[in-house]
Amino acid sequence: MTTKILLPIDHTDDRSWKKALPTALEMAKLYGAELHAVSVIPEIIQLPNLPPNYGSGAKDFVHQKLAAVLEAGGAGDVPIHIEQGSVYRELLKLAHKEGFDHIVMASAKGDFPNYEIGPNLARVVRNAHCTVTVVRD
Template identity: 80%
Template sequence: MATKILLPIDHTDDRSWKKALLVALEQAKFYGAELHAVSVIPEIIQLPNLPANYGAGAKEHVRKAVQAILDGNGAAGTPVHIEQGSVYREILKLAHKDGFDLIVMASAKGDFPNYEIGPNLARVVRNAHCSVIVVRD
């Protein structure tokens, strides 16, 4: 039984959420669970020619994009977490730290040998402390 469900979303790729969001909403309704979304912004390497505040506002931009996706697809009011760093590490850290007991994550079309299991999904499935539902495209 799930009480807290985590849905990773990449706002730049609708395959990361179109089918997975529907499954996550169904699971949340079935179990009476809380649904949360997470989006991870890769860390920006500090280069000498970039200003110190380079990337400021990125978290708010991503939060608004993810919230618009949720609002427009029947998940208005869903809490959104914006993390920064390695995608799979941040998903795993948040899931463990905040006590999520289910992660719903979309697969992606890929090339051999990873037809539909990308590196982030593979690492989340392999290392998660909780159940992971893989929604195939």
């Protein structure tokens, strides 16, 4: 039975939440489950010409953008997680560490043979310890 659902969202790509957010909300309502949203900020490579604090404030910025997406989608009360690193690795670590038993993830547009299955989605589906629902665009 589903009790805790994780919804990865990329605030820069509405395909990551346009259909997946309503689906996740409906599933949470149906199962009486908690819904949480997560956004992963890719690792920032420290180059010699960048200041040491380069990228500070990124988590706050992404949190605000994600909160706006959720509010617009009728999910303003959904808890938000902001992680930093490899997208699929951070999703899998969070899902395992926090006891999520379901991940709802949007597909991405792509070309044959990887139509709508990007590398992060493929790795999450292959390696998740829990059920993964793919919401196709």
